[in-house]
Amino acid sequence: MDEVKIGVFICNCGDTISKSVDLLDIRARLEKLADVALVSIGHDLCSPQAQQAIRKDIIDNGINRVVIAACSPQLYGDALANLVEKAGLNRHLLSVANIREQCSWVHPDKDKATKKAMVQIRMAVDKVRLQDVVEQAEVEVYKDVLVIGGGIVGMEVAIELSNLNLRTTLIEKEANLGGRLKQFAALYPLQVTPEEMLTSRLKQVTGSENIDALTSAGLKDLSGEVGNFTAKIRKGNEEISRNFGAIILATGYETLFLDKVYGFELGDNIITQSQLEGMLKSPGEIKKIPQSVGFVFDICDEHSRISTPSTLRNALVIKERFGSEVYVLCRNLQVDGAGLEKLYQDVRNKGVIFFKFERFPKVLRENGKINIQVEDLSMAREQVMLSCDLLVVEEKVVPHQDFATLESMLNIGLGPRDFYQEDNVHLYPTSSTKSGIFFAGNCHQDLDLGRALTDASNAASEAYQLISSGKMRVEVERVVVDPDKCALCLTCLRFCPHDAIRIDYEKKTAHILDLACQGCGICAAVCPAKAIKFKDWSDDQILAELEVV
Amino acid sequence: MIIAERKPLEDIKQMIAQYKKILLVGCGTCVTVCWAGGEKEVGILASQLRLAFRRDGGELETLEATVERQCEKEMVEELKDKIQQVEAVLSLGCGAGVQTIADRFEETPVYPALNTKFVGMPEREGLWIENCGACGDCFLDRTGGICPIVRCAKGLLNGPCGGTNKGKCEVDPEKDCAWTLIYRRLEKQGRLDLMRKYYPPRNFQAVVRPGKIEAQRV
Amino acid sequence: MTTGVEFLPCIVAFCCVHSAYQAADAAGRMRIPYPENIIMVHIPCAGRVDTLHILRAFENGADGVVILACHEGACHHILGNIRAKERVERANALLREIGVDGRRVEMRTCAPNDGSRFARVCHELEEKIKELGPSPLRKHA
Incomplete structure (x- = not known):
C-alpha cells in the first residue's frame, strides 16, 4: 500500500470557531501526528473558492486521506465527500470532525474547547488512517411498481405513479376495485360522494396506459431485492410472473366487534358501524325507519382516526335522510383532521346531541327498544335515560387478515399494534423495514380518508424517488x-x-x-x-x- | 454441534492467577457458532481479564488467536510462534480443543475457559437446546426423529410417564413432553404402531470409554 | 481526591447518528453547554457498538461509558437500540464479575431534535460518574 498521507483542513467558519478554539495551537500539535502531511486553516470551507483550494492542496501534496474539521457532517457531509472525489480520491477516504456544533458553539472556555477539538480531530485522523475504499456503482433497476390492494388508497397510488410516468400493476383480491369505499354512505367532511370519488378514480385507473389493474388476484410469491423484485401473481387459475423495482402495500384494514368490551351481543337493533353503512347503502334493507338512533364510540381504540369521522358522518347522514333523533355517546371526541371540526359543528347544528361519559353507559333491551342510561357529564351531571330504536357501536380497527401471509412473503415485520412496522415513524413513515417496500394508507397507521390519500401520494413519491431513473447508486x-x-x-x-x-x-x-x-x-x-x-x-x-x- | 459456555470469571482468574502473559485461543467451528469461543469472545474475554488483573492491582498481557478447528493437530500448529511467547494458554475451545493444544504443546500449561455442555441445536438466536445425548446407539428410527433419551427428562424408552401434562413435562413445565411430541409425529406419519412396541432398558455399561471409531479407508 | 485536584471524569459516549449525534448538533445550534470531557464517538446505529468496544474504553482509562441511542420504537434500524441495550447489560455483567460497579455503563435515549435533553443527559452522566469516583480500572501510574 502507498504511504498514508493525511491532509487536515480546518475551517474557521467566519472566525467563529477561533473564538473558543485555539486553531494555531491545534495546527502545531496536529503536525506532530504520524502520517499527517498537511494541516491547513481556512475560512468558510463550504465556499467554492475554499473548496478549489483544498482540491489543489490535496492534489499538489499527494494527500490520500482527508480530515475536515468544520461544522456538522449532517450539513455538508455529502458536499465534502464530493469535493474529495473531485480531487481524485475515493469519497470514503474522508473523516469529518465536528468542531463547530459539537465544540466551539457549546464550550466557551477556550482551553477546554481547544482540548476537546484536538481530541475530535485526532479521532478523525485515527479513523481515516484505517479507512478502506468503498466504490460506488450504478445498477439497473426495474421502473415498474407493484401495488397490492385495489382500494381507494391503492388506486390513488397507482394514479400518482401513472402521472409520474411509472408503470404500475395493481392487484386486488376482490372482483372489483374500490375496497371499503364502496360501502360508505358519505365521505363527510369531504364534499364529494363515494360514488363520485370512485367513478373518477376508476376512470383514471382504467383510462391509464400505465396501470394494469388485476382483480381477483393475489400475490403468490416474491423473490429478489429492491430494484429487482420478481413477483408471482395468481389471477384465477393463471399465474403471472413480473419484475418490479418497488412494491407499495395498500392492504387497508378490517373491523371487528368486541363483545367483551361492550358486555352485550349484537342483535336486531344493536348493529356495528359497518352494518349501518351497509344499510344506508342499500335502503331496501331498512324495514322501518328508526325514530331515534344512538351511537357509541371511543371505546375500542382511544381516539381512532377511522371511527371518529365515520361516527360523525353517519350521524349526519341519518339526520339528513330520516330526520331521526340522534345521540352520540363517547368517552372523548377529538376532531383532529381537515374539516372535522366543521363537520362536528354541522352535526351539532343539525340537532345531534352529544354525551360525554366516564363510565360506560348501561344498555338495556326492552320491548324492541334500546334503553341507554348514561351520566351526562357536560350539562347537569345527572343520569339520563335515552330510548333508541337503533344503537350503533364502534368496532375495533384490526390489521387485515392477509397480513400474516404477506408478512412472511415480503419478509417485513409487524409493529407494536400489529400493523405493519414502519422504518421510522417520524423520519420515514411510509418506508418499510425492507428497502424498496413502502406502505400507503391504513395498513400501517389508522388514518382518516384525507390523510390516507396524502399518505398514498407520499408513498408514491418515495417509490418514484427510488427507482424512476431506472438506476440506483449503490455502495459496493x-x-x-x-x-x-x-x-x-x-x-x-x-x-x-x-x-x-x-x-x-x-x-x-x-x-x-x-x-x-x-x-x-x-x-x-x-x-x-x-x-x-x-x-x-x-x-x-x-x-x-x-x-x- | 457441540455447545459450550464460558466458565465464571472467578474460576478462570484462579487458573491463570500466577501468569503475567497468556495466549487466548478461540475455535472457529462449533463454539463460534454457539457464541462461546469465536474471535469475538476471545477479544471480550482477553479484555475482561486484563481489566480484572488491573482491578486487583496487577497487569496481564494477552495474545489472541483463533484457529479454524482446535481439535485438529495440524490446525493448532499455527499457534507455535505465539505459544513460545507466553507462559500459558487459555483455550476457548471445547474439551477436545483444549486437549489437542495440550497434546501438541506439552511444555505449556493449557487451561479451559469454557465448559463443554452438550450436543445441540439453536432454537433461535442465542438459545441452544440439547437434542442428542451421543449415546452411541441411535434410537431415532423408532421415535419419529425425536430423541427421548435426552429430550425426555427421565429418558424413558416406552412412552410418557404419568407426569405428562397437556404436552408439557412435569419436571419442567416450560419444556415439551418428548413423548407427546413423538406421539404426534408418529400419528402424522401413520406409524403409531411403533408406540405399541416394547423396548427393554438399554445397557449403558456396555459403552466403552474412551470411544473410538476407525473408519474404513476411503 | 487525595491530591486535592478536582476529579474530572472521562466519559465515552457512543452517539447514534440518527439521534444523539443530531441532538448534539441541536444543542450546538442552541448554544446549550455541556461537559467537554465527554468523548463522543460517532456511530451509524447504537447496534454497531460491540461489548468489546465498551470494555476497551475502560481499558483505555474511561470512567464511564454511555450509548446514546434512539428512543425505543424509533430506531431507524428497528432494533438497533434494543441490541445496544442487550450489550450494555452484558457489559454491566462483565464489569460486575470483575468487581466494578456496573452503573459505569449505561444506555440513554434521546430524539434527534432534542438538544436540551442531550445536554441534560450529559450533565447527569457527569454527575453520576463523579459520584462513583475515578474508575478502578484506569492504568496504574
Whole structure:
C-alpha cells in the first residue's frame, strides 16, 4: 500500500470557531501526528473558492486521506465527500470532525474547547488512517411498481405513479376495485360522494396506459431485492410472473366487534358501524325507519382516526335522510383532521346531541327498544335515560387478515399494534423495514380518508424517488464478509433488521446484499467470528478512535 | 454441534492467577457458532481479564488467536510462534480443543475457559437446546426423529410417564413432553404402531470409554 | 481526591447518528453547554457498538461509558437500540464479575431534535460518574 498521507483542513467558519478554539495551537500539535502531511486553516470551507483550494492542496501534496474539521457532517457531509472525489480520491477516504456544533458553539472556555477539538480531530485522523475504499456503482433497476390492494388508497397510488410516468400493476383480491369505499354512505367532511370519488378514480385507473389493474388476484410469491423484485401473481387459475423495482402495500384494514368490551351481543337493533353503512347503502334493507338512533364510540381504540369521522358522518347522514333523533355517546371526541371540526359543528347544528361519559353507559333491551342510561357529564351531571330504536357501536380497527401471509412473503415485520412496522415513524413513515417496500394508507397507521390519500401520494413519491431513473447508486461491498472466517452460524442473518443478508451455500459464506443493506452495522457487532467488516465503521477504526481516551 | 459456555470469571482468574502473559485461543467451528469461543469472545474475554488483573492491582498481557478447528493437530500448529511467547494458554475451545493444544504443546500449561455442555441445536438466536445425548446407539428410527433419551427428562424408552401434562413435562413445565411430541409425529406419519412396541432398558455399561471409531479407508 | 485536584471524569459516549449525534448538533445550534470531557464517538446505529468496544474504553482509562441511542420504537434500524441495550447489560455483567460497579455503563435515549435533553443527559452522566469516583480500572501510574 502507498504511504498514508493525511491532509487536515480546518475551517474557521467566519472566525467563529477561533473564538473558543485555539486553531494555531491545534495546527502545531496536529503536525506532530504520524502520517499527517498537511494541516491547513481556512475560512468558510463550504465556499467554492475554499473548496478549489483544498482540491489543489490535496492534489499538489499527494494527500490520500482527508480530515475536515468544520461544522456538522449532517450539513455538508455529502458536499465534502464530493469535493474529495473531485480531487481524485475515493469519497470514503474522508473523516469529518465536528468542531463547530459539537465544540466551539457549546464550550466557551477556550482551553477546554481547544482540548476537546484536538481530541475530535485526532479521532478523525485515527479513523481515516484505517479507512478502506468503498466504490460506488450504478445498477439497473426495474421502473415498474407493484401495488397490492385495489382500494381507494391503492388506486390513488397507482394514479400518482401513472402521472409520474411509472408503470404500475395493481392487484386486488376482490372482483372489483374500490375496497371499503364502496360501502360508505358519505365521505363527510369531504364534499364529494363515494360514488363520485370512485367513478373518477376508476376512470383514471382504467383510462391509464400505465396501470394494469388485476382483480381477483393475489400475490403468490416474491423473490429478489429492491430494484429487482420478481413477483408471482395468481389471477384465477393463471399465474403471472413480473419484475418490479418497488412494491407499495395498500392492504387497508378490517373491523371487528368486541363483545367483551361492550358486555352485550349484537342483535336486531344493536348493529356495528359497518352494518349501518351497509344499510344506508342499500335502503331496501331498512324495514322501518328508526325514530331515534344512538351511537357509541371511543371505546375500542382511544381516539381512532377511522371511527371518529365515520361516527360523525353517519350521524349526519341519518339526520339528513330520516330526520331521526340522534345521540352520540363517547368517552372523548377529538376532531383532529381537515374539516372535522366543521363537520362536528354541522352535526351539532343539525340537532345531534352529544354525551360525554366516564363510565360506560348501561344498555338495556326492552320491548324492541334500546334503553341507554348514561351520566351526562357536560350539562347537569345527572343520569339520563335515552330510548333508541337503533344503537350503533364502534368496532375495533384490526390489521387485515392477509397480513400474516404477506408478512412472511415480503419478509417485513409487524409493529407494536400489529400493523405493519414502519422504518421510522417520524423520519420515514411510509418506508418499510425492507428497502424498496413502502406502505400507503391504513395498513400501517389508522388514518382518516384525507390523510390516507396524502399518505398514498407520499408513498408514491418515495417509490418514484427510488427507482424512476431506472438506476440506483449503490455502495459496493461497504460491508463485507470474510469467507475464511465465516462459520455459517446464521447469527447475522437472524439479526439483520433489513433482511439484507443471504447465505451462499456454494461459497460457504454469508454475504451482504449491497442494495438492501442500510448500513447499521449490527451484523458486524454480533458476528461471533468477527468475519464481517463494516468499512466505514470497522472494529479497528472504532478501537483506534477510543485510543484518545 | 457441540455447545459450550464460558466458565465464571472467578474460576478462570484462579487458573491463570500466577501468569503475567497468556495466549487466548478461540475455535472457529462449533463454539463460534454457539457464541462461546469465536474471535469475538476471545477479544471480550482477553479484555475482561486484563481489566480484572488491573482491578486487583496487577497487569496481564494477552495474545489472541483463533484457529479454524482446535481439535485438529495440524490446525493448532499455527499457534507455535505465539505459544513460545507466553507462559500459558487459555483455550476457548471445547474439551477436545483444549486437549489437542495440550497434546501438541506439552511444555505449556493449557487451561479451559469454557465448559463443554452438550450436543445441540439453536432454537433461535442465542438459545441452544440439547437434542442428542451421543449415546452411541441411535434410537431415532423408532421415535419419529425425536430423541427421548435426552429430550425426555427421565429418558424413558416406552412412552410418557404419568407426569405428562397437556404436552408439557412435569419436571419442567416450560419444556415439551418428548413423548407427546413423538406421539404426534408418529400419528402424522401413520406409524403409531411403533408406540405399541416394547423396548427393554438399554445397557449403558456396555459403552466403552474412551470411544473410538476407525473408519474404513476411503 | 487525595491530591486535592478536582476529579474530572472521562466519559465515552457512543452517539447514534440518527439521534444523539443530531441532538448534539441541536444543542450546538442552541448554544446549550455541556461537559467537554465527554468523548463522543460517532456511530451509524447504537447496534454497531460491540461489548468489546465498551470494555476497551475502560481499558483505555474511561470512567464511564454511555450509548446514546434512539428512543425505543424509533430506531431507524428497528432494533438497533434494543441490541445496544442487550450489550450494555452484558457489559454491566462483565464489569460486575470483575468487581466494578456496573452503573459505569449505561444506555440513554434521546430524539434527534432534542438538544436540551442531550445536554441534560450529559450533565447527569457527569454527575453520576463523579459520584462513583475515578474508575478502578484506569492504568496504574
